[in-house]
Amino acid sequence: MSRFTGLFDDEAFLALVDRFERQLAKALSILLCVVLIAATTQLIIQVWREFFNPSTDWLGNDLIRILGDVLTVLIALEVLQNVTAYLRHHVVQIELVLLTALTAVARKVIVLQPGAEDKPLLLVGLGITVVSLSAGYWLVRSSTLMEKASRRGRAKVFRDPDQ
Numbered sequence: 001m002s003r004f005t006g007l008f009d010d011e012a013f014l015a016l017v018d019r020f021e022r023q024l025a026k027a028l029s030i031l032l033c034v035v036l037i038a039a040t041t042q043l044i045i046q047v048w049r050e051f052f053n054p055s056t057d058w059l060g061n062d063l064i065r066i067l068g069d070v071l072t073v074l075i076a077l078e079v080l081q082n083v084t085a086y087l088r089h090h091v092v093q094i095e096l097v098l099l100t101a102l103t104a105v106a107r108k109v110i111v112l113q114p115g116a117e118d119k120p121l122l123l124v125g126l127g128i129t130v131v132s133l134s135a136g137y138w139l140v141r142s143s144t145l146m147e148k149a150s151r152r153g154r155a156k157v158f159r160d161p162d163q
Contacts, residue, residue: 025087032080039073064111071107078103095144098137105129 047066050056057063078100085093109126116122 025083029083036076043069068111075104094140098133102133
């Protein structure tokens, strides 16, 4: 029983939770790698088949479907970058999360089915989402840039040698 009493100590407990988070993030990274390999392989095969199909509508729905699939793979890749950034720095990098969300919304806008203009609430919702995510990204990015500038310190004042 004394073996488990040390587990409830704050430092030991937090170390256990931290180890669990890291192992879980590693498992998710491996899973995402497998999914990315499978999705990329499937996408390459799909584009290859469409390329040799003479009835492929490269300027219509087939192109939009392929672009949607490419963006889906890119979104999964960005999620993998989020997880690996967490493993490296042990913090969630909000810029990456916002960019991933913007990419996902952009994908949704690109693959909207014909007739979506008949759903004004959907379009307004997507517009508000894009503006909100963009504003959030701008705020985070500008604060990051200001923080980097403040780390450099104040400019040195040089005295005029003639005085």
